[in-house]
Amino acid sequence: MEVNNMKLIKIVTSITLLLGLTVFGQKSSTSRASEYPIAFGSNGICITNLDGTSTVRLTNGDHGYPAWSPDGKKIAFYSYHDGKKTWSIHTVNIDGTNRKRLTHAKNKWDSTPSWSADGKKILFAREYKDPEGIWQYEIWIMNSDGSGEKQIKPLVGGNCSFTPDGRIVYSAEFRDKKSEIYIADVDGKNITALTNNGTNAWHPKISPDGKHIAFSSDRSGDREIYVMNIDGSNQKRLTNSIGSDGGPSWSPDSSQIMFQSKREKDENGERRSNLYIINKDGSSLRKITSQGGWQVAWFKTTKY
Known part of the structure; x- marks a missing residue:
């Protein structure tokens, strides 16, 4: 009986240690995010704190368009291959480990990844020239491990x-028209134009609360940040800069929106992209980075 008790103690201790390591790993990842x-x-791809x-x-x-997984453990992004083709x-x-390539379509541009709320799917855009030399703009979805690629x-x-x-939500690209913003079901049905x-x-x-959409537009003659309701109503301009x-x-x-801007010139007189934060009503603009930065993603530390 004593031997059996000792075995039981060892088993319980082992399980406890394994659970402890798992919890520690989860806590470490979340706290880092x-x-x-x-x-x-x-x-x-870089990560930074809120004040930069x-x-x-x-x-x-040459990497960009980072997207946080919902649990904060991974980041999806795009990378160039074949001489940027x-x-x-x-x-x-x-922590920078376990980098994995998910898509392999040669001579096609896959970008703007986005995770589903449960972390099981990744949405992305694909652009390429067809045999007639005409640009094609497609939206695809796949499992988060890269399997099951499917065009919507x-x-x-x-x-x-x-x-x-x-x-x-996406921006539709047309050969003979301007780019407009649309919203649709995940199967491609119920397509609704939000800008026109x-x-x-x-x-x-x-927005994480599902009420508003932030976007950029050149309707003022320069690319600026705008916000609108989820149904496309009440479109409001937030920024006003030369860059x-x-x-x-x-x-x-x-409550806030982070974005990239070329509003300032560097020591060589060239406009360099940096990160800024602004309230969704257009107030309290502040600069986050001074050493460059683009295609920003803010980790959603609260659940949807």
Whole structure:
């Protein structure tokens, strides 16, 4: 009986240690994402804290459009291949380990990955020239491990992302028209236009509370940040700068928007992209980075 008790103690101890390691790993990943909740492109994928004073580099190279997994453990992004002729979707752990290439379509540009709320699917845009030399704009979906790639055929466009309720918001690309923002079901049905004013609108991102969409548009003659209701109503301009503003991303509480801007010139007189934060009503603009940054993604530390 004593021997059996000793075996039981060892088994319980082993299970406890394994559970402890698992919990520790989860806590470590989540705390790192909370400490460095901003992912952005800057000659690779970087993460930084909210005031931009501490930055960690996860990858090196021509990488961009980072997207956080819902649990904060991974980041999806695109990377160039074949002399920039091929763009592919990758994932990497938040500590920079276990980088994995998910898409392999040669001579096609895969970009703007977006995770589903349960972390099981990744949405992305694909662009390429067909045999007649005409650009094709497609939206695809796959499992988060890269398996099961499938084109959502009714949708024509890019800059796609999931909404909290599992729909897709994207900018439609047309050969003879301007880019407009649409929303649709994940199977491509119930397509609804949200903008329609004869100017370009890009990079729509829905707020975590599902009520508003931030996007960029050149309707004023320069690319600026706008916000509108989920149904396309009450469109409001937030920024007003000489340099281009784009790539918005929402704060977890849906009160602020981070974006990239070329509003300032560097020491050589060239406009360089940096990151800024603004309230959704257009107030309290502040600069986050001074050493470059684009295609920003804010970790949603609160659940949908």
